[in-house]
Each structure stands twice: as structure tokens, then as C-alpha cells.
Amino acid sequence: SIKMISCFVKINKTFFNDYIRMIYFNDGTVYKKQLFSTFCKKKQNEEITKNEKFLEFNSEKYIFDKGGLIFITVKLGVRKIESYYREMIPKLFINLHNNIGFVSGKKKRAFYFIGLIGDKLIFADPHLNQKIDEDEQNFPTYIVNDLFLMSVKELSSEMTVGVAIFSLEELEQFLLDMEWFSQICPGFIGYAK
Numbered sequence: 271s272i273k274m275i276s277c278f279v280k281i282n283k284t285f286f287n288d289y290i291r292m293i294y295f296n297d298g299t300v301y302k303k304q305l306f307s308t309f310c311k312k313k314q315n316e317e318i319t320k321n322e323k324f325l326e327f328n329s330e331k332y333i334f335d336k337g338g339l340i341f342i343t344v345k346l347g348v349r350k351i352e353s354y355y356r357e358m359i360p361k362l363f364i365n366l367h368n369n370i371g372f373v374s375g376k377k378k379r380a381f382y383f384i385g386l387i388g389d390k391l392i393f394a395d396p397h398l399n400q401k402i403d404e405d406e407q408n409f410p411t412y413i414v415n416d417l418f419l420m421s422v423k424e425l426s427s428e429m430t431v432g433v434a435i436f437s438l439e440e441l442e443q444f445l446l447d448m449e450w451f452s453q454i455c456p457g458f459i460g461y462a463k
Contacts, residue, residue, distance in 0.1 A: 291338030299460030337436030347427035374429035390419040
């Protein structure tokens with residue numbers, strides 16, 4: 271799953287960067303500098319209009335340029351997730367805004383985790399064939415008929431978390447979320463300015 275996401279990000283940068291941006295942190299640490307260079311444009315004071323919102327970083331002003339996806343790969347143990355991190359997994363769905371789920375596995379099988387019911391994770395198996403229909407505008411659509419539940423204890427120790435960012439406010443919230451995670455559970459998802 272990790273190689274697939276890395277390849278997907280490279281393909282996007284090559285062919286689709288005009289439509290959506292993607293950034294991939296494969297060492298478990300989110301770097302603020304890379305977030306700004308991916309989703310924002312640097313502006314001089316005189317270039318910012320009166321009502322234009324901006325963020326400051328390293329004494330420079332940035333405006334939001336284009337939205338996209340963030341992927342963060344973390345390793346939380348040797349084979350299974352260490353107990354120290356287990357309680358943090360559900361917090362991905364509660365405290366990480368714009369979370370689009372995560373990819374992880376169990377016994378060399380990858381799954382896409384999309385939510386939480388009680389203490390169980392909800393996941394879809396991407397290996398199952400899905401019927402694809404078209405809506406009124408001829409866009410492909412599908413409904414996942416088979417969802418499953420799994421305990422956090424059963425997860426493998428490696429996972430890739432996805433987050434969607436499509437506005438300055440969402441980027442600001444993501445930065446706050448990263449600060450929160452780095453304070454509550456150091457080593458779960460790193461955050462470097």
C-alpha cells in the first residue's frame with residue numbers, strides 16, 4: 271500500500287498537478303514548510319488585497335493556491351501496533367479534520383479504513399470487485415456493499431493516513447490538528463516546522 275501511494279503521488283505530480291496537489295510524508299513526520307510550498311503561494315505585503323486571507327510562516331505571507339491530498343505514512347511498532355499508540359487510532363476519525371481514512375492491513379492484506387463504530391474500525395476491502403454505475407452527468411459512481419469491522423489490536427503496525435485540504439481554513443485546521451497530535455502522543459505523527 272505504501273509503494274502504491276508513493277507511485278500515485280508521483281503520477282499526479284507529472285500529469286495532474288494543474289487540478290489537484292498531493293504531498294506524501296513517508297517518514298511519519300509532517301513538515302510545515304512542505305505543506306506551504308505545496309498548497310500556497312508566497313506573497314509580498316503589497317500583493318495582498320484588503321480582504322485576502324493569508325497565513326504567515328517564517329516571517330513570510332502565504333495565500334492558499336490549490337487544494338489536494340496529504341498522505342502520511344507511520345510505523346507504530348514492529349509487527350503489531352504498540353499498545354501506547356492503539357488509543358490514538360480512533361482519534362484519527364475524531365480529532366483529525368478532513369480525514370479521508372487510512373490504509374493499513376492485517377496479515378499481508380491491505381484494507382481501507384473509513385470510520386469507527388464503538389471500539390471497532392470500519393473498513394472496505396479494495397480487493398473485492400465493485401459494480402460501477404453512471405449518474406445523470408455520466409460520472410462513474412459506486413456504492414460499497416461490503417463493509418467490515420476490525421479491532422485496532424488486529425492492525426499491522428504500518429499505515430498511511432489521508433487528509434483532504436481544499437481551503438485556507440482547512441489548512442489552518444490541519445496545522446492545529448498536527449500540533450495537537452504531536453503534543454498528545456509524541457511519535458504517533460510527527461510535526462516539524
